Amino acid sequence: MKLTREEQEMLEGKKGPAVQKAMEMLVEYGEGFNAECMVDVNYVHADGGQVVFHKTVDHIEEYHSRGALARVPASTEVTAMDMSQWKEMGIPEDYAQRQKDVDKKLKEMNFACTYTCTPYLAGYIPPKGSHIASVESSNQTFMNSVLGVRSNRDGGQFTSLSAFTGKYPKFGYHLDENRKGTHLINVRAELKDSTDYGALGLHIGRYVVGSGVPVLKGIKNPTFEDLKALSALMAQGAVALYHIPGVTAEAQTLEEAFHGQIPKDEIVVTQKDIEAVYERLKTAKDPRVNIVDLGCPHYTLEEIRKVASLVRGRKKHTDVIFNVWTVRTVKILADSMGYTGAIEDFGGRIFTDSCITSCQWSPTSRPCSNITVPKRPNFGTFVTDSVKHGWGGPLQLECEGVVLKLEDCIKAAITGRWC
Amino acid sequence: MIEMKAKCIVKGYGEGEAIVLNQSLSIFGQINMLTGELMGHDVGELRGKCVKGKILFFTHGMAASGTVIAVNEIASNGVAPAAIVQVTYPDTPTVQGCIMSGIPVVSQPDMNPFDHVKTGDWVEVDSTRGIVRVIPKKNK
Known part of the structure; x- marks a missing residue:
């Protein structure tokens, strides 16, 4: 060098x-x-x-x-x-x-x-x-x-x-040369929320593209949270870069995304592909829920606002653990907006700095010497609104899982059942 | 004996029995960090085989941050492979972990190892010189 x-x-x-x-x-x-x-x-x-x-x-x-x-x-x-x-x-x-x-x-x-x-x-x-x-x-x-x-x-x-x-x-x-698009993806599925964007990301990143640079068309007005989820799941394959012309930073047009050479073939993603992701991640057999875990990747203030509005004035089922994970900068705002209070009144908690698979329940090998690491409980059925968490969580916690839309996650937390 | 040329990714020398996995491998999640055993359904019939002191062949690595942590944990627990052959391409997280833990890595051998190397064969990886020698099990 x-x-x-x-x-x-x-x-x-x-x-x-x-x-x-x-x-x-x-x-x-x-x-x-x-x-x-x-x-x-x-x-x-x-x-x-x-x-x-x-x-x-x-x-x-x-x-x-x-x-x-x-x-x-x-x-x-x-x-x-x-x-x-x-x-x-x-x-x-x-x-x-x-x-x-x-x-x-x-x-x-x-x-x-x-x-x-x-x-x-x-x-x-x-x-x-x-x-x-x-x-x-x-x-x-x-x-x-x-x-x-x-x-x-x-x-x-x-x-x-x-x-x-x-x-x-x-x-x-x-x-530069490694940042040009390699696959043209035509998204013909209706994406309703960031959970769906996560499913799209896993489908493309893990099952379609491998280690390329996918370029997506057919994506309409994604939110910040949609792009956060899409990025997280694209990365579960070997994708570290994608372009959505007009949305992401490096390409206004398809031509720019492919550095001038737009491929003739396109890969079509349909609603069926999105549904298949949810089916693949549905390993839960018992209808009873043990844990509802949200905030993977760490939630934005807007995501916490949605949770607070759904749980305000209600109580979670006593058998269900209800966690929301975020970064401390966001939690300070959630505290002052009253969102933390609403979630705590519901019986849940907002935690920061960690996540359920990075803390004492992490699938570790050898912790630092002279510290006590509690034995991991049986997490039973693990429910989340994040495809990333639904993909890695149950695997790392050695339990069963299901990915649901946020509204259904809240329902599951209240009733103690996911189906 | 078969001798292949391969690209040196992390310098060093390692010898041992081959474990040949004709697929990608996520070291984080597919190798038990305490015991060095391959785990999960995706590793097929090699599930339960220990990589300690072996020459581990696979196509390329998957996953990211956790891989470096896992390689370093595996090495410090004394169950690391003696060398790694990443057949199709080297991936950054696996290589980063191997540099930190001193595990030799070569990539893209000039013969397809999946045609020439079987689990259990004796393999010598001289990564510094970019040489992989294979002594098939029956001739040993």
Whole structure:
């Protein structure tokens, strides 16, 4: 790889041992993918150090002890508990204390502890064309597509290396030629809400396109939440970038989306394809519901407003757990708007900083030593309005699931039955 | 013995028995992080096989962030494969995890491993030199 003088100095250790080690790994990575040089990143979304994955914490502590600092604005992914409502989550004291230690170290290393899968809801909206490194496939795809930011599919602890150096190898979606459309998709299904957009995303991302760049026509006036859901589910295959001409950042026309070469063939998506997604995710056999879990990816204020309006003045079934997950910036507004109160009066809770599959119930291997991790209860039947959550949740929690529209999720929470 | 040339993605050397999965693999979710066993219905008859110390062949990786966490956890629990051969293309999350955990990776061998390598064959991966040697089980 061709390195600038600054990058060469990093590699030689002139900027300290943490930067040196990070640069060594970034160079090895870049060479593996034939990158010619590095790009400067102007934002990093990094791992949030869950105490249920001891290696993520080891990594943070190792670099903290070497004096590493984030050199560019850097937010963090969900972590293993709500940093203020951990008691309400049933998290033991020693577990919480360990997570707070990690939090302190992340802050000392200049990370903004947003603990969210939707950092754009915490104000991280990099300009179009800028290069970033990001964990969280739904965020990579949202930022690549909706914002026109340039991100590869990065994971886990690796993106922190870009935070410490400000660098990422130039390959993949960082190059113009890899951002042009590969498949023309004609959407002939009626999409009623963001749950449907999620189903469309899973169908295209997982079953139609593979690792290409789909270009969608037939999409009419999607909401912000629709695009959030669509991005999250496109990413469940190997799609990290899609275009909707006139809607997403990089293409006003089909011609622009395909960089001039519009394919002759188009793939048609019908209502049947959308319905097939719901059928595939319906593993629940017992009509009784144990948990209704909303906010995957983290809910916007508008999504929480809808929930509050549906539950106001009603009570959930006593056997049902009712959770809404969001980012703290949104929760502050939900509190002041009275939405949190309405959901709490209903018998549910709004949690932040984590999610049901990232907390103590996460399918972990080895947590940090000397912390108590409660045994996962039998979640029985898991109900959600998110296709992403319906796809991954029951699998990770080892239970059965069903994806319903928001109104039906609320009905299920009230009656204790989903059918 | 069969010798293939392959592209070096993560430098190193590893040898062991082959586990050949002619499909994509999501290391997060399809390998038990504590035991190294392949899991889930999608891995077919290889379900329950342990990847520890083996040479793991698959087409390419799926999923994202969780993959790096999973590779690092698997390695720190001592159940990592000795090397990985990503047959069709290397995917970024798998490679990121392997760089952090020191697992050699090669990709795109010049012969199709699914025609030439079977689970149980002995394989030597010299990633630094881009060489994959296969000693079929019966000749061993």
